Amino acid sequence: xxxxxTSTKGVFIIAVTPFTESGALDLASTDRMVDFYLxxxxxxxxxxxxxxxATKLTAEESRxxxxxxxxxxxxxxxxxxxxxxxxxxxxxxxxxxxxxMGASGVMVAPPSTVRTDDQILAYFDMVNETLGAQVPWVLxxxxxxxxxxxxxxxxxxxxxxxxxxxxxxxxxxxxxxxLSAIRAASDKGEIKRISILTGNGGGLFLPEELxxxxxxxxxxxxxxxxxxxVCKAHAAGDIEKAHDIFDAYLPLARYEQQAGIGLAVRKxxxxxxxxxxxxxxxxxxxxxxxxxxxxxxRLTRRQDKRLREIAS
Numbered sequence: 436x437x438x439x440x441t442s443t444k445g446v447f448i449i450a451v452t453p454f455t456e457s458g459a460l461d462l463a464s465t466d467r468m469v470d471f472y473l474x475x476x477x478x479x480x481x482x483x484x485x486x487x488x489a490t491k492l493t494a495e496e497s498r499x500x501x502x503x504x505x506x507x508x509x510x511x512x513x514x515x516x517x518x519x520x521x522x523x524x525x526x527x528x529x530x531x532x533x534x535x536m537g538a539s540g541v542m543v544a545p546p547s548t549v550r551t552d553d554q555i556l557a558y559f560d561m562v563n564e565t566l567g568a569q570v571p572w573v574l575x576x577x578x579x580x581x582x583x584x585x586x587x588x589x590x591x592x593x594x595x596x597x598x599x600x601x602x603x604x605x606x607x608x609x610x611x612x613x614l615s616a617i618r619a620a621s622d623k624g625e626i627k628r629i630s631i632l633t634g635n636g637g638g639l640f641l642p643e644e645l646x647x648x649x650x651x652x653x654x655x656x657x658x659x660x661x662x663x664x665v666c667k668a669h670a671a672g673d674i675e676k677a678h679d680i681f682d683a684y685l686p687l688a689r690y691e692q693q694a695g696i697g698l699a700v701r702k703x704x705x706x707x708x709x710x711x712x713x714x715x716x717x718x719x720x721x722x723x724x725x726x727x728x729x730x731x732x733r734l735t736r737r738q739d740k741r742l743r744e745i746a747s
Contacts, residue, residue, distance in 0.1 A: 437479075437513040439540045439571050441601045442650075443630040444670075445478025446662045447515065449655035451702055452487045452500060453711040458718060460496055462503050464711040469507040471710045476663040478651065480508065481542060481573075483517035485580050486655055486698050491717040494525070498532055505537045513539035515573055515653075521546065523565045530566055541566065542604060544575035545583040552589050559593045563600075571599055573653075577606035577634070587616045594626050602630040604653050610635055611647055618648030637692050638662050639685075642678050645669045657691060657704035658684055658738075683741040687734045696721050700731060 450472065453464035472480060482504050483489040483497060492500065501516055508514055516533040518541035520526040530541050543566075549558045559574075566572055574593060578584045585593070585607075594600060607613050614631065621628045632653035633644040641652055642665060652662045661684040668677035691700045699714065699721050706714040714723075723731075 437510055437539050439479070439513050439515060439573070439601055439630070441627060441629050443479070443513070443602060443632070444650040444666075446476075446651050446659065446666055447479035447481050447513075447632055447653040448472050448475075448477045448659045448662075449484045449486055449634065449653060450480050450482045450504070451655065451698070451705065451711070452482075452489070452492070452717075454488075454713065454715045454717050456713050456715050458715065460492075460500060461712060462499075464713070465500065465503050466507050468705070468710050469504055471705075471708075472659060473508070473511060475659040476667075477512065477659055479513040479515065479539070479653075480504065481515040481517065481653055484542070484655075485517070485544075485577070486701075487517065488698075488717055488720075489517050494529070497529065498536075501533050501538065502536055510537070515540050515542050517542045517575075518572075519544045519546070519575070523561060526562075527565050530570060534570055540571035540573060540601070542573040542575050544577060544581050545585065547582045549583055552586070555583065555585055555589055556592055556596070560596060563597050566599065568599060571601045572597075573602040573604050573632075574600050575604040575606070577604070579606070579608065587613050590617060591620055591626055594629055600629070602632060604634055605631050605644075605649065606634040606654075608635050611640065611643055614644060614647045614649060622648075637688055637697070638665075639688060639692060641665055642669065642674070642681050645677070646674070655701060656684075656688055657701045657708070658687070661688070679745055683745055684738060687731075687738050690730065690734055696723065696727065699723050700727070703728065703731060704735070 453461040455461045516538045631649045633649045634654035665677045702714040
């Protein structure tokens with residue numbers, strides 16, 4: 436089994452969950468989606484994340500989807516499963532189930548019910564107890580979705596107290612200075628070295644985050660090859676090339692990050708690319724207007740033009 440550890444690098448794509456027009460799980464599209472992500476060069480996958488519509492799935496649907504993804508991946512890359520839950524019993528049950536299936540680890544975000552630093556720290560002490568000593572896990576810091584603001588000192592204390600937390604999914608915004616501070620703490624030996632994969636705005640700050648010490652990205656975008664190529668160029672020391680590649684995709688990446696319709700935009704593009712059969716979101720979810728679709732078509736044409744100019 437591919438595992439995640441404190442040295443994990445590269446792009447872990449946050450996968451969408453394909454549905455049919457009627458709202459059922461689309462497992463045939465799931466297979467195509469996995470193939471597409473792997474062919475794009477991703478280093479890993481994360482499923483049942485916030486933009487994977489995990490809260491809209493039943494427990495059995497979640498297990499069915501995880502099983503299908505893991506079977507299609509076939510151990511070629513690590514797969515992380517979102518295990519955040521309102522209570523620890525469902526978190527434990529899902530974690531045990533997916534790890535038995537062959538998942539590489541789980542991801543946990545704080546619930547909206549914790550507010551103070553002491554509450555946050557106590558919560559993650561219970562996460563450590565719930566997951567046990569054998570499960571590698573990812574700390575998700577995404578205050579925009581959770582409503583929980585974890586300061587740099589709190590994140591550092593969680594990492595010190597969590598021997599099996601091997602990765603931080605850094606999504607705070609503005610977050611570049613926070614990222615720098617966490618990486619500096621590990622460089623100075625104040626905490627263990629931890630993998631930091633970023634998800635801020637679907638990669639909207641990826642080149643800067645890599646320069647600040649991130650090991651890669653864990654986020655979604657309808658063009659995962661952008662993040663793969665940016666990370667490769669940056670790792671090779673060609674910082675200007677990394678920025679040039681990023682700049683070519685930036686207008687569409689920005690458009691995809693609109694609050695409310697962002698996931699609908701991503702699924703529409705993936706459907707247009709032949710990755711999934713339907714762009715449907717499970718209800719409740721927005722639908723794109725004709726004007727939205729016209730915007731996407733224009734941005735896609737302009738993106739293709741910029742990529743041709745880079746290649747020439």
